[in-house]
Amino acid sequence: MDALTKELTPPQRDAVTHIDGPLLILAGPGSGKTRVVTHRVANMLGHGVSPFQIAALTFTNKAADEMRARVDKLAPGQPVWMGTFHRFCAQRLRRYASFVGLKENYSIYDSSDSKQAMKRAIAAAGISTTHCSPDQIASSISKAKNRLATPEMMEGHALSPQDAIAAKVYPVYQQQLLTANAVDFDDLLLHIARLLRENPEVRGELDSKYKYIMVDEYQDTNLAQYAIVRALSIDHPNLAVTGDPDQSIYGWRGADVNNILDFEKDYPNVKTVRLEKNYRSTPNILRAADELIRHNQKRKQKELFTDIPEGDPVVLRMYEDGYKEADGIVDDIADKIAGGQYKANDFAIFCRMNALTRSLEHAFRSRALPYQIVGGVEFYQRREIKDLLAYLHLINNPNHDVAFHRVINTPTRGIGAKTIERIRDHADHHRIPMLEAARHAQSIDGLAKRAKTMIGKFITIYDRISKRATSSLEDLIRYVVEETAYEDYVEKTATEQQDANPMANVDEFITATVEFDRQHPDDGSLDLFLEQVALVADTDKFDSETERVTLMTLHAAKGLEFPCVYIIGVEDDLIPHSRSKSTESEFEEERRLLFVGITRAMQNLQLSVCKRRAVRGDIRPVIPSPFLNELPLGEIKRIEAATSYDYFDDEFGDELNQDSYPESWDLPGENDPESGSGDDDIVLEKSVVTSFVDDVSQVAPPPPKAKPKPKPLLSGLKTGSDLLSGGVTPVTAYQEGVTVRHPDHGEGTIVNVTGRGPKRTAKVQFEDGEHSFRLAYAKLELVGKM
DNA sequence: ATGGGGCAGCTTTTT
DNA sequence: GCTGCCCCAT
Numbered sequence: 001m002d003a004l005t006k007e008l009t010p011p012q013r014d015a016v017t018h019i020d021g022p023l024l025i026l027a028g029p030g031s032g033k034t035r036v037v038t039h040r041v042a043n044m045l046g047h048g049v050s051p052f053q054i055a056a057l058t059f060t061n062k063a064a065d066e067m068r069a070r071v072d073k074l075a076p077g078q079p080v081w082m083g084t085f086h087r088f089c090a091q092r093l094r095r096y097a098s099f100v101g102l103k104e105n106y107s108i109y110d111s112s113d114s115k116q117a118m119k120r121a122i123a124a125a126g127i128s129t130t131h132c133s134p135d136q137i138a139s140s141i142s143k144a145k146n147r148l149a150t151p152e153m154m155e156g157h158a159l160s161p162q163d164a165i166a167a168k169v170y171p172v173y174q175q176q177l178l179t180a181n182a183v184d185f186d187d188l189l190l191h192i193a194r195l196l197r198e199n200p201e202v203r204g205e206l207d208s209k210y211k212y213i214m215v216d217e218y219q220d221t222n223l224a225q226y227a228i229v230r231a232l233s234i235d236h237p238n239l240a241v242t243g244d245p246d247q248s249i250y251g252w253r254g255a256d257v258n259n260i261l262d263f264e265k266d267y268p269n270v271k272t273v274r275l276e277k278n279y280r281s282t283p284n285i286l287r288a289a290d291e292l293i294r295h296n297q298k299r300k301q302k303e304l305f306t307d308i309p310e311g312d313p314v315v316l317r318m319y320e321d322g323y324k325e326a327d328g329i330v331d332d333i334a335d336k337i338a339g340g341q342y343k344a345n346d347f348a349i350f351c352r353m354n355a356l357t358r359s360l361e362h363a364f365r366s367r368a369l370p371y372q373i374v375g376g377v378e379f380y381q382r383r384e385i386k387d388l389l390a391y392l393h394l395i396n397n398p399n400h401d402v403a404f405h406r407v408i409n410t411p412t413r414g415i416g417a418k419t420i421e422r423i424r425d426h427a428d429h430h431r432i433p434m435l436e437a438a439r440h441a442q443s444i445d446g447l448a449k450r451a452k453t454m455i456g457k458f459i460t461i462y463d464r465i466s467k468r469a470t471s472s473l474e475d476l477i478r479y480v481v482e483e484t485a486y487e488d489y490v491e492k493t494a495t496e497q498q499d500a501n502p503m504a505n506v507d508e509f510i511t512a513t514v515e516f517d518r519q520h521p522d523d524g525s526l527d528l529f530l531e532q533v534a535l536v537a538d539t540d541k542f543d544s545e546t547e548r549v550t551l552m553t554l555h556a557a558k559g560l561e562f563p564c565v566y567i568i569g570v571e572d573d574l575i576p577h578s579r580s581k582s583t584e585s586e587f588e589e590e591r592r593l594l595f596v597g598i599t600r601a602m603q604n605l606q607l608s609v610c611k612r613r614a615v616r617g618d619i620r621p622v623i624p625s626p627f628l629n630e631l632p633l634g635e636i637k638r639i640e641a642a643t644s645y646d647y648f649d650d651e652f653g654d655e656l657n658q659d660s661y662p663e664s665w666d667l668p669g670e671n672d673p674e675s676g677s678g679d680d681d682i683v684l685e686k687s688v689v690t691s692f693v694d695d696v697s698q699v700a701p702p703p704p705k706a707k708p709k710p711k712p713l714l715s716g717l718k719t720g721s722d723l724l725s726g727g728v729t730p731v732t733a734y735q736e737g738v739t740v741r742h743p744d745h746g747e748g749t750i751v752n753v754t755g756r757g758p759k760r761t762a763k764v765q766f767e768d769g770e771h772s773f774r775l776a777y778a779k780l781e782l783v784g785k786m
Numbered sequence: 787a788t789g790g791g792g793c794a795g796c797t798t799t800t801t
Numbered sequence: 802g803c804t805g806c807c808c809c810a811t
Binding site for chain 1: 787788789795796797798799800801
């Protein structure tokens with residue numbers, strides 16, 4: 001084993017040679033964590049641990065694949081279990097399905113499936129979505145599941161209004177999943193966690209089957225994952241976890257950093273190893289990361305250091321707008337590649353939101369530079385693929401209601417919304433799957449004769465296809481396409497603009513099934529294929545080999561490294577995201593997110609800010625991220641955008657120049673009474689902003705004295721009241737609960753108000769029902785508050 | 787019942 | 802700027 005450990009540093013060796021008992025590896029970025037983990041597996045195998053007793057759990061398939069590849073180099077062909085938490089649970093659940101009321105051929109609903117199911121459950125529960133969107137309800141339920149809360153548990157508690165509504169939907173949703181013999185992503189964890197808790201025999205069985213458990217990115221575990229790992233490490237507490245509290249970026253979906261912070265309390269006699277030395281980044285980059293992360297209050301102090309010689313300074317660059325930013329970066333990359341020092345796959349561009357990749361994509365295309373977007377529109381989400389997959393799902397699991405719903409009238413066969421609704425009601429009433437209900441179509445009241453015939457036809461087709469369930473996937477899918485005349489349908493209904501050739505997608509899908517058949521000559525069940533498809537994420541498609549530039553979100557970047565990194569949109573409301581800065585802990589998570597991004601860079605790092613950015617359509621001025629002030633600005637190379645009056649005038653016109661000149665270059669708090677309300681902890685300090693302002697003010701008109709109007713669109717807006725009375729009623733007077741009068745409908749109460757600008761719309765409850773009005777045009781007179 | 791057009795809402799991040 | 806929904810005309 002000397003060969004295995006001799007090239008390791010002392011702390012790395014400590015971790016690698018530790019076999020029995022709990023082990024905590026606190027690994028800073030670039031500290032050789034994967035190397036340690038993989039060597040450790042090899043070392044265990046070398047010391048006689050059976051590969052079947054080891055399970056290594058990750059969060060992404062990408063991480064699991066990487067680990068497998070590297071273990072395989074050290075110890076070829078060993079059947080150590082490596083995969084994601086979700087896959088681990090999915091496989092256990094196949095075996096123990098009956099324990100939680102499922103059958104072994106259960107289906108995994110992907111997020112769009114769950115969304116459909118959620119809507120149906122909301123309707124069935126008789127809940128109005130006026131005050132709470134399906135997405136909000138879904139998120140409440142998801143969080144409850146991550147906390148291992150059952151419907152009953154959720155019911156009894158004091159809850160926020162949103163949670164209270166969700167608590168009513170939760171049991172209905174869950175019942176419908178059970179009827180459909182299906183689970184959502186959260187259920188995979190929840191079912192296993194509960195199974196382990198409620199069934200000591202199963203727990204003991206699995207605990208001794210997997211005597212050695214390893215968890216990667218332990219700082220991202222949620223309560224369900226914690227409980228699972230814990231339950232599997234009671235009789236054999238050989239649990240090794242690795243992680244970095246500073247890289248905890250999944251709090252928003254229930255991850256709890258305390259799991260790693262309290263690990264030493266949870267597991268007595270734990271061996272703790274700290275890997276702090278960085279083998280990845282230049283000192284410049286590391287200092288930037290370090291100074292930034294030091295600003296987090298809730299944090300364990302940690303040193304980041306390296307032997308790597310001093311490199312190029314970190315660059316902080318300002319661009320006019322998102323397009324200039326994209327062009328500038330792509331040009332920069334093209335230059336560096338032309339210089340011969342770098343290849344395209346040495347570069348990565350990170351952003352906070354997927355939406356920001358759009359302008360970049362454009363720039364890459366126009367320059368014919370190869371790129372890949374990790375996590376864009378997913379192949380398996382395309383319509384054709386979802387349709388065919390739905391057939392496969394329904395064949396594999398006839399109870400799969402979401403698939404039934406998708407397939408029953410695809411291709412169109414004269415079964416409309418009303419018919420489907422009747423089938424659904426019948427199914428709900430008898431608590432049976434929809435396909436079964438459809439088989440009883442004859443006895444469903446109110447179904448038109450025609451509808452009954454059409455349903456019968458569908459059932460015939462379905463049964464015929466089903467008979468092929470056990471042939472190869474390729475056969476099956478080709479048979480489905482043929483029997484349903486899917487090609488005719490898809491050609492006929494193709495929307496010209498986006499998909500020129502939808503059948504190409506179908507062909508690609510068939511190719512994927514051929515590959516699956518080839519890889520699974522014996523065990524290639526439909527089940528396995530569908531599970532595989534359900535559990536691959538967009539981010540798994542990252543490919544570091546081919547020469548292209550990588551575009552991805554900061555979240556997706558974790559665990560990777562690139563010689564040259566660009567982080568775009570380091571702006572307020574982006575990092576930190578506008579929806580993640582209301583609490584201190586959200587804010588600190590955003591800081592960690594930027595920390596993760598920075599620490600991906602090996603040699604070159606550029607952060608960029610725009611003066612203005614197009615946010616869903618309209619152009620808005622930008623405030624630089626407060627995090628920029630937390631960087632070692634003295635040693636950072638700042639490049640400002642060159643600006644001219646002409647440019648500004650062209651873009652904004654006079655009104656905007658005076659009225660809403662980018663408030664970004666104002667110091668928040670100075671002449672901006674509303675800023676800081678509610679988030680006092682977030683104060684943008686002067687340094688960065690002033691330096692930018694100084695520069696900008698040489699070329700652009702000075703900032704206005706008055707507070708700029710945040711939404712110029714509203715200023716010229718006539719309200720309904722204006723039209724009637726000539727008085728000036730601000731649109732803001734129209735609020736939920738306000739009573740209004742309409743010439744046709746009489747008096748009514750505003751139920752809710754949505755939208756902005758000219759789209760701003762009020763929904764009003766009158767005696768004769770609900771009506772919606774655009775506030776800009778409606779003849780609504782204010783009567784008063786209720 | 788179908789398909790198109792228009793409209794509302796929204797977009798953080800992922801298994 | 803895109804998607805999913807609703808309503809309308811066929």
